[in-house]
Amino acid sequence: MEPGALCLSSPLNTPSIQRSLMIGHHNNLAKWLHPRYMSNASIELNTNRDVVRFSMGKQLGKNEPPTKGKKAFKRVKMSKRAKLNELRFYRLKAKKKMNSPNPEVRIRYKLEKAKRKEAWLIEKLRKFEVPKAPAETHDPEILTEEERFYLKRTGEKKKNYVPVGRRGVFGGVVLNMHLHWKKHETVKVVCRPCKPGQVHEYAEELARLSKGIVIDIKPDNIIIFYRGKNYVQPKVMSPPDTLSKAKALEKYRYEQSLEHTSQFIEKLEKELEEYHEHLDRYRKSKEKLCASSG
Template sequence: MSSASVVLKTDCDVVRFSIDKPLDRNAPLAKGEKKSKRVRMSKRAKRNELRFYRLMAKKKMNSPNPEVRIRYKLQKAKRKEAWLIEKLRKFDVPKASVNVYDPEILTEEEKHYLKRTGEKKKMYVPVGRRGVFGGVVLNMHLHWKKHETIKVVCKPCKPGQIHDYAEELAQLSRGIVIDIKPNNTIIFYRGKNYVQPEVMSPPETLSKAKALEKYKYGQSLEHTSQFIEKLEKELEEYREYVARYKERKEDASRSTAVDT
């Protein structure tokens, strides 16, 4: 692509266009002009810079002042927390515009019957540390191909998390929650007019590998947040201790001054 320039000239009320010569980028520079060069760090300079940062970190970790050590750990933990939050944002699946889920209305007799039949089933769909992902919904639809009800067992499960799982699975699978057991078991009913969908694994869910990766980042974030709270508490306690120590020292100096 040429870099020619178009110049508009108005001589004697007459408009004329003229095309200048294209700029030659490979042409030699005029006297006094200097070509800008990109400065690159050598491997040795990079190594020295890393060594400097490591020495500074080691110096802070081995500092005789406890406040310096705690503040360094706190700063490092907060950087890790921000990095983990940024990583977890990549696993946020944009939810497609889903129609309003309107489950069927069942009578108490039907619920009781479905609950008893669901409890007798030996087969179940597990929800493990990965949580709810596409494979769980796929297994539910495969079970519903031959059975009306299915058990979903959640292990491990935090207190109150079973209800979130039940709501999410009902929305994704279009099933009906019949009962939630105290042993973290949910009984689902496929519905009277159930039709197996063409795509049994919803597109707005994570894959098995990504769900595991998200779980690991989430666990790391949880532990890092707890560690930050612990460090902040330690720092506060140390500052209170220093303040009390200074007060005692001042009181002791005042008492000695009065005695003299």
């Protein structure tokens, strides 16, 4: 203390009383604070050597577990050479199976590969499944036998037709039907190429999409449609629940590949079965020879 300085002593100047006042003030302040301003951080109060110090700890989330003792898994990135070596290993493994002297190993390898391809194609075809729109209230018109005969003869004589090719039924086919119905009552739908029995599926699908009436189905895969007496051309002539031209072609290619793969699997299974039968016959003949010689 400097000489001549005035020293005032008060009971409030003692360290213990000051510390109690500060803590009491902090408690009163906490009562008035809104919960949004409160946090779950840890606060530590140190009063060493009559000095008040606050230290804030790390804030932890309510559902956040402590991260002590856990190590983050770091994925090792493969180099280009390692990837090439891995691919080379798989190629050599496949080549070894293909050139195996055992026919069963070769057949089983081809069969596994074909089944993997079949599963992949089925997964691809699922992407082309379009959910059908809810059926609208449609009152089908009742035609007499005379009207049907007249419309059938009219449709046969007229040259206007709509082709259904390898893409099958898609939005463009229905659009063409409505464009033909703008000037003609009937329209022919020519399905080529067409599998046996597939023409009836096409007729049912086109009748649902175009709201037309099937008059006749010819043996040469020709369907005659009638637009109806109270036909009104819709605003959207291509239904939304159909595929586009490009998507329909892509779907057709996947279907063709799936068909050929399924046939190849059947062929391999038959070959494997024949090979097992051959082995059984060979063993039986060998046993007979051993029995006769013995």
